[in-house]
Amino acid sequence: MDPQIAARFHDGILAAALPRYDIAPDAIRLLNGFESFIYEFDRPDGAYILRLSHSLRRSPNLIRGEVDWINYLAAGGATVARAIVSEDGHLVELLDDGQGGHFLATAFCRAPGGPVRRAQIDESLFPTYGRLLGRMHALAQDYTPSNPAWKRPEWDDPTNLYGEKYMPAHETIARDKYRHLLAHLSALPRDRAGYGMIHQDAHLSNAFVDADGTLTLFDFDDCVYGHFVYDLAMVLFYAASMEKDPTAFTAHFMPLFLRGYREEYRLDPVWLAELPHFLKLREIDLFAVIQHDFPNGEYVEYPWCASFMRDRRERIAEEVPFIEFEWESLAEYLA
Secondary structure, eight states: OOHHHHHHOOHHHHHHHGGGGTOOGGGEEEEOOSSSEEEEEEETTEEEEEEEEETTTOOHHHHHHHHHHHHHHHHTTOOBOOEEOOTTSOSSEEEEOSSSOEEEEEEEEOOSSEEOOGGGOSTTHHHHHHHHHHHHHHHHTTOOOSSGGGOOOBTTSGGGOHHHHHOOTTOHHHHHHHHHHHHHHHTSOOOTTTEEEEOSOOOGGGEEEOTTOOEEEOOOTTOEEEEHHHHHHHHHHHHHHTSSOHHHHHHHHHHHHHHHHHHHOOOOGGGGGGHHHHHHHHHHHHHHHHHHHSTTSGGGGSHHHHHHHTTHHHHHHTTOOSSOOOGGGGGGGTO
16 A cells, blocks of 8 residues: 555544444454555445545546446446445545545445355356456446546556556666557557446456355456456456466466357457457556565565566566467457
């Protein structure tokens, strides 16, 4: 968490949030949060999540745009964790931090079930996962924010280009590769059939699964207007990065995932050619972010980060694909 935000938080902030959502002081519990303070709470009408973000990260209107999108998806039948309004009917409650800023309170229905366990990531889950993303992309076709002021940014808005924001100055080759990649991706068509609101971080750590195998997606904090294939690349990036053989995993996972996706949305197979480019975008973004967050190499203490960073500089410099795969072989599953 940003140290500036952590320093502004105190018990009075939480105390001010409780009556806004009719939360009893003994009915709320702190959860792990990376960029916001996250709590779960119970009321007689159900189980919920309270998120306390800060205006240093997001404006109130950006968060209103996030929850407007979430509730539009929920109304359209997508299994996402719907946002609820406060006692005063607000999507976002502003809590003065006493230093010229605000903590921004938002509450959501708690997703049913629990975290997706490794043993649950199997052939029955993959099509379900695809159907959920397909449903979201189908709904994106007709989405318009309830208020124009709530419009979320484009994927290539400067605030979203982590490779530019966080790349260390000495990583000149990686920065050059990043800018060349952005030039290619920014020139891609932005037509309604392949571009709209996307989650941008729809990995399985941002979903719960219930006893019936239903996935419910949450954490839309990074949602932007982007290419639908970027969402698919994000799904594959994180799913394959946990595997010893990413190519073999891709050959098994993607046909099942895309069969489910195709039931809900018909994405032109021509977009498959862009999967390696969007995978590379996430790869370089993470390369920059990890170095920014762990400037002295402390990431070696975190197994996933250490594994990801191993030979990463060389792979970026030599333009080694994140996953070696014949992407056109997947066209039949979208046609």
